[in-house]
Amino acid sequence: MVVGELAHERDVVIVGGGPGGYHAAIRAAQLGLSVTLVEKEALGGVCLNKGCIPSKVFAHAAQSMTSVQHMNDMGIEWAHVAFHPGKLQQYKTKVIGQLRQGVEALCKANKIEVIKGTASFLAEDRIGVEKGDAFDVYRFRYAVIATGAALVAPAAINVDHKRVLNAYSIYGLEELPNHLIVYGSDYIALEVATSFRAFGADVSIVLESDDFVFDSSINRELQRLLKKMKVKVYKNSRITHVESEQEQVTVSLAVKEQETVSLEGSHLFVSCGLKANVDGLEIDRLGLKRTKEGFIDVNERAQTSLPHIFAVGDVTGGPALAVKAIKQGKVAAETMAGKQSEADTTFLPTIVHSIPPIASVGLTEEEAKEQYKDVRIGQFPLTGNGYASIIGQKDGFIKVISDADSEMVLGIHMMGAGAVELISSGVIGLEMVGREEDWKFPLYPHPSINEGLLEAVEALRAEAIHLPPTKQKGAVSS
Amino acid sequence: MLEVKLHDIGEGMTEAVVIHYFVKKGDYVKADQPLVEVQTDKMVAEIPSPAEGTVLDIFVPEGQTIAVGTTLLSLQTEAVGHEQAKEQAAVTVEAEVETESEPVVSEPIGTNESKTKPQRILASPYTRKIAREHGVDLSLVKGTGPAGRITDEDVYRYVQGQQAPQTTQQEQAAQPVAPTVEHEPATVTVTKEETKEETIIPFRGRRKQIAKKMTQSLFTIPHCTHFEEIDVTELIALREELKGHGMNISATAFFIKALSLALKQFPIFNAKLDEENECIRLEKEHHFGIAVDTEDGLIVPVIKNIEKKSLRQIHEEAKALTKKALENQLSLAEMTGGTFTISNVGPLGGSIGATPIINYPEVALVAFHKTKKRPVVMENDEIAVRSMMNLSMSFDHRVADGATAVAFTNYFAKLIENPKLMLMELI
Numbered sequence: 001m002v003v004g005e006l007a008h009e010r011d012v013v014i015v016g017g018g019p020g021g022y023h024a025a026i027r028a029a030q031l032g033l034s035v036t037l038v039e040k041e042a043l044g045g046v047c048l049n050k051g052c053i054p055s056k057v058f059a060h061a062a063q064s065m066t067s068v069q070h071m072n073d074m075g076i077e078w079a080h081v082a083f084h085p086g087k088l089q090q091y092k093t094k095v096i097g098q099l100r101q102g103v104e105a106l107c108k109a110n111k112i113e114v115i116k117g118t119a120s121f122l123a124e125d126r127i128g129v130e131k132g133d134a135f136d137v138y139r140f141r142y143a144v145i146a147t148g149a150a151l152v153a154p155a156a157i158n159v160d161h162k163r164v165l166n167a168y169s170i171y172g173l174e175e176l177p178n179h180l181i182v183y184g185s186d187y188i189a190l191e192v193a194t195s196f197r198a199f200g201a202d203v204s205i206v207l208e209s210d211d212f213v214f215d216s217s218i219n220r221e222l223q224r225l226l227k228k229m230k231v232k233v234y235k236n237s238r239i240t241h242v243e244s245e246q247e248q249v250t251v252s253l254a255v256k257e258q259e260t261v262s263l264e265g266s267h268l269f270v271s272c273g274l275k276a277n278v279d280g281l282e283i284d285r286l287g288l289k290r291t292k293e294g295f296i297d298v299n300e301r302a303q304t305s306l307p308h309i310f311a312v313g314d315v316t317g318g319p320a321l322a323v324k325a326i327k328q329g330k331v332a333a334e335t336m337a338g339k340q341s342e343a344d345t346t347f348l349p350t351i352v353h354s355i356p357p358i359a360s361v362g363l364t365e366e367e368a369k370e371q372y373k374d375v376r377i378g379q380f381p382l383t384g385n386g387y388a389s390i391i392g393q394k395d396g397f398i399k400v401i402s403d404a405d406s407e408m409v410l411g412i413h414m415m416g417a418g419a420v421e422l423i424s425s426g427v428i429g430l431e432m433v434g435r436e437e438d439w440k441f442p443l444y445p446h447p448s449i450n451e452g453l454l455e456a457v458e459a460l461r462a463e464a465i466h467l468p469p470t471k472q473k474g475a476v477s478s
Numbered sequence: 479m480l481e482v483k484l485h486d487i488g489e490g491m492t493e494a495v496v497i498h499y500f501v502k503k504g505d506y507v508k509a510d511q512p513l514v515e516v517q518t519d520k521m522v523a524e525i526p527s528p529a530e531g532t533v534l535d536i537f538v539p540e541g542q543t544i545a546v547g548t549t550l551l552s553l554q555t556e557a558v559g560h561e562q563a564k565e566q567a568a569v570t571v572e573a574e575v576e577t578e579s580e581p582v583v584s585e586p587i588g589t590n591e592s593k594t595k596p597q598r599i600l601a602s603p604y605t606r607k608i609a610r611e612h613g614v615d616l617s618l619v620k621g622t623g624p625a626g627r628i629t630d631e632d633v634y635r636y637v638q639g640q641q642a643p644q645t646t647q648q649e650q651a652a653q654p655v656a657p658t659v660e661h662e663p664a665t666v667t668v669t670k671e672e673t674k675e676e677t678i679i680p681f682r683g684r685r686k687q688i689a690k691k692m693t694q695s696l697f698t699i700p701h702c703t704h705f706e707e708i709d710v711t712e713l714i715a716l717r718e719e720l721k722g723h724g725m726n727i728s729a730t731a732f733f734i735k736a737l738s739l740a741l742k743q744f745p746i747f748n749a750k751l752d753e754e755n756e757c758i759r760l761e762k763e764h765h766f767g768i769a770v771d772t773e774d775g776l777i778v779p780v781i782k783n784i785e786k787k788s789l790r791q792i793h794e795e796a797k798a799l800t801k802k803a804l805e806n807q808l809s810l811a812e813m814t815g816g817t818f819t820i821s822n823v824g825p826l827g828g829s830i831g832a833t834p835i836i837n838y839p840e841v842a843l844v845a846f847h848k849t850k851k852r853p854v855v856m857e858n859d860e861i862a863v864r865s866m867m868n869l870s871m872s873f874d875h876r877v878a879d880g881a882t883a884v885a886f887t888n889y890f891a892k893l894i895e896n897p898k899l900m901l902m903e904l905i
Contacts, residue, residue: 433624
């Protein structure tokens with residue numbers, strides 16, 4: 001191995017082809033840099049192959065299931081409705097394949113060299129790539145570490161991917177669980193719970209804390225809807241032991257760390273923690289600064305403690321969301337190209353493709369009350385929205401929080417039809433430092449769920465049209 | 479609790495006026511975030527927060543003059559419990575480690591998220607881009623837009639007025655490096671400094687103040703400057719005659735008096751434009767600023783009520799104020815309240831004309847240039863050797879027009895060319 005003498009020269013070497021990595025690659029290529037992207041598995045990363053995309057295929061299918069009853073109400077009838085998990089798997093594989101080909105084609109079109117192999121840093125400006133028997137050395141001006149993070153299950157639980165599943169393996173199931181126990185309070189746990197319930201599985205949720213992680217109003221509505229769906233929720237409960245057998249799993253719960261409850265199910269889903277994927281990368285040789293949790297420490301330009309080496313996405317810790325990785329990837333590329341760029345996650349939208357969906361940006365009511373003296377709350381239930389009635393999805397509401405002094409909007413929280421698409425109106429408004437009138441002045445398409453956002457803002461001052469005065473008063477003083 | 483006091487910001491100042499608070503009671507502040515702006519005799523300074531915490535109380539109202547050592551406000555710093563103390567220790571250690579790896583790190587690395595939620599920045603994404611492109615840290619910029627929003631203009635204003643913090647930051651960054659001389663990084667940094675060919679002059683204090691005022695004036699006032707030449711032969715003769723009587727009155731004193739007399743005829747040049755209330759306020763009193771060149775740069779002491787003072791009084795006061803200015807002993811009262819400004823660059827030699835920048839928010843400024851003997855065609859078509867002086871007058875073209883300005887300097891010229899005429903104005 002002759003290191004250094006036969007090094008290939010590149011402007012940028014990117015390790016990892018997930019959303020963070022491939023966005024960095026394409027943006028860097030757009031800005032005129034020569035780019036090599038090293039991926040050891042498949043382009044698209046966890047997001048496309050195991051995470052966001054597969055889970056959303058399931059969520060979409062589940063939502064479609066729930067609309068069957070509604071279609072019947074409208075006179076669209078079937079003699080027999082059945083769900084075949086195996087066929088959904090084929091559909092999932094097809095969608096993933098198409099999207100991955102799309103990413104591959106874009107990399108090619110942008111003249112990005114994609115290498116399948118395993119990378120490790122040799123020096124501050126050199127990286128080795130092992131592919132089969134070959135070992136190539138690349139000399140780079142800039143490098144991007146976009147290697148993601150791996151799921152780490154709680155110590156008491158052994159994930160066997162048969163009866164005990166994590167966020168990746170749950171969407172590989174070819175059969176429908178009889179009774180799925182969901183352990184976790186994050187967005188993945190909620191999506192799993194509501195999707196599989198819609199397919200017809202019995203579902204129980206085990207929460208370690210005493211509630212879900214959203215704004216209190218959403219937590220409340222969520223509990224009501226889960227009850228309506230006949231999903232049982234165990235709060236303040238920790239799984240201490242799992243017995244995985246041929247046909248079932250038995251879970252021991254410590255409730256409030258006192259009594260022990262035994263729970264039987266056919267499958268157990270476990271929400272996991274994350275650990276940075278840095279093994280084998282040899283970054284300690286470079287002395288890159290790490291966080292306490294072992295993630296790579298970066299600044300707002302996604303630079304590590306070596307400014308010419310960037311890190312983006314899950315490997316940098318913080319919220320493990322593709323939206324953050326995508327932004328950091330672009331910012332990294334733009335910074336390399338000499339542009340002044342910045343990633344700021346203050347108004348990172350949080351979304352859950354649950355049934356109904358949840359979307360949220362900015363401060364929760366609780367956070368707002370901590371930071372501002374006088375806070376106004378406007379809440380509008382979708383039962384008052386005409387379009388929600390048309391599509392038969394009247395569950396949920398839109399909630400807006402503003403500072404009474406400056407009228408600045410502080411947070412927007414939604415649950416119900418259209419929430420995931422509509423939240424962008426909230427994100428943009430918050431980034432523009434919008435105040436109440438900035439949402440009230442514009443015109444909203446009619447009829448549509450959008451109008452619910454308008455009425456929620458109007459409800460801040462008891463001015464929502466489709467809400468009786470008594471209800472608005474209640475919302476303001478809450 | 480932590481008390482923030484007016485500390486000695488150097489240059490021998492003993493008191494300062496509280497101009498503006500950037501924070502209010504209950505605000506959360508970061509370490510080094512500017513808390514309050516104070517003005518001393520010579521400069522405007524920002525007092526940064528010594529620590530992270532919450533503003534408990536503000537003791538001194540804006541506009542009040544206070545002595546060095548006075549407590550301005552109090553801060554509630556974060557309660558340092560056992561755990562936090564440990565964490566802080568850990569942070570300090572990390573910071574040192576960072577310093578050691580300095581050679582390759584050209585820019586400071588911001589710390590990552592983890593526990594604290596990111597602080598909301600009250601600026602639109604477009605404004606934030608402008609700030610980034612100008613290297614402006616928006617947490618230091620005061621927003622003037624709706625609900626305290628930072629506008630594009632706020633950023634540009636900050637860029638124009640406040641280049642200094644960057645220098646300060648560099649200095650601060652350099653400080654932690656200094657004690658670790660035995661480490662390689664420090665040596666590297668020093669070498670870098672030495673190889674730089676440029677010489678660095680700190681841009682703060684009076685220089686920064688001058689820059690700020692000049693920018694404000696030139697960006698606000700549509701300046702118009704006209705030139706005039708004045709025959710000062712008779713004035714020189716009069717001064718010689720007075721010397722014979724043991725009275726040495728400077729030419730500047732005559733200029734000031736004559737300008738004051740001219741202002742009585744043309745009060746529009748002794749005025750202030752009040753745009754907000756859509757009016758021009760004519761000042762009854764003639765307070766003259768006199769530009770003085772000192773080692774630290776331009777400074778403008780003010781002689782009050784010229785209209786009520788004799789030539790001798792004006793002469794004595796101008797002399798005393800100039801001396802104080804050169805010795806850096808002017809009080810704030812002696813530097814403020816001007817209604818008109820003159821700049822006598824004649825004694826410096828050279829200079830036949832200039833386009834002086836008006837001392838905002840005044841309306842006009844007159845500069846006097848070197849007096850030279852020149853051949854002049856007299857009224858009877860004979861050529862005579864006369865002492866001639868050029869003057870440049872800048873005025874606010876929003877308030878007055880060129881014809882008025884010419885009439886003004888004509889009147890002034892008449893008085894100087896025939897100094898005896900000034901007798902007619904004796905009260």
